[in-house]
Amino acid sequence: MVANPISRLMPSRAAARQEPSSSATAAARDEWGALMVAAQDGHGGAYQRLLGEISGWLHSYYQRRLPSADVDDAVQETLLAVHRRRHTYDPHYPLGVWLAAIAKRKWIDQLRSMGRRPTEELPDDLAVGDHEASVTSATVLERLLGELRPAQAQAILLVKLHGYSIEEVSQETGQSASAVKMNIHRGLGRLTAFIEKTDHVE
Numbered sequence: 400m401v402a403n404p405i406s407r408l409m410p411s412r413a414a415a416r417q418e419p420s421s422s423a424t425a426a427a428r429d430e431w432g433a434l435m436v437a438a439q440d441g442h443g444g445a446y447q448r449l450l451g452e453i454s455g456w457l458h459s460y461y462q463r464r465l466p467s468a469d470v471d472d473a474v475q476e477t478l479l480a481v482h483r484r485r486h487t488y489d490p491h492y493p494l495g496v497w498l499a500a501i502a503k504r505k506w507i508d509q510l511r512s513m514g515r516r517p518t519e520e521l522p523d524d525l526a527v528g529d530h531e532a533s534v535t536s537a538t539v540l541e542r543l544l545g546e547l548r549p550a551q552a553q554a555i556l557l558v559k560l561h562g563y564s565i566e567e568v569s570q571e572t573g574q575s576a577s578a579v580k581m582n583i584h585r586g587l588g589r590l591t592a593f594i595e596k597t598d599h600v601e
Contacts, residue, residue: 431453456498476508
């Protein structure tokens with residue numbers, strides 16, 4: 400059992416963003432299982448190294464799947480889940496598979512959280528320029544929008560990814576504000592259901 404609290408073991412955001420190259424990541428992942436076994440045996444140094452390395456992979460994973468404002472929260476939630484469940488890892492299997500299953504579940508949780516956010520609190524006069532930092536390169540999420548009805552996909556893309564207000568989308572699309580909100584709610588529900596029943600989404 401590792402004595403250090405999880406808050407002390409979490410890598411800093413700056414360190415987490417120093418993601419290794421693809422080849423380096425592939426090589427490192429071969430060592431993750433051994434690091435986890437050492438961590439399970441109480442090796443704090445191995446655990447710190449493991450958290451630091453997988454945090455870079457998690458940032459890359461979520462940057463392709465979530466709005467940029469949600470990436471750090473998803474990474475931290477996943478690292479906490481890894482900490483809580485580290486005793487369940489079976490060294491007979493690759494740690495990458497175990498980690499990917501946790502990451503996928505947290506991705507689904509984050510999408511559900513997006514659906515529960517009170518979009519009516521967005522000010523009607525919110526300018527798109529104010530959200531430039533939140534415009535995301537979530538390519539996987541945008542591709543998944545193709546699984547939805549066009550009105551649902553459009554509402555999610557404009558409000559949740561590009562920062563438009565409900566009123567702006569209502570005026571642009573001709574839908575009522577309540578219809579925009581309903582399309583977001585139902586669309587995110589369908590999206591999470593699709594992800595849950597799909598083994599691999601890339």
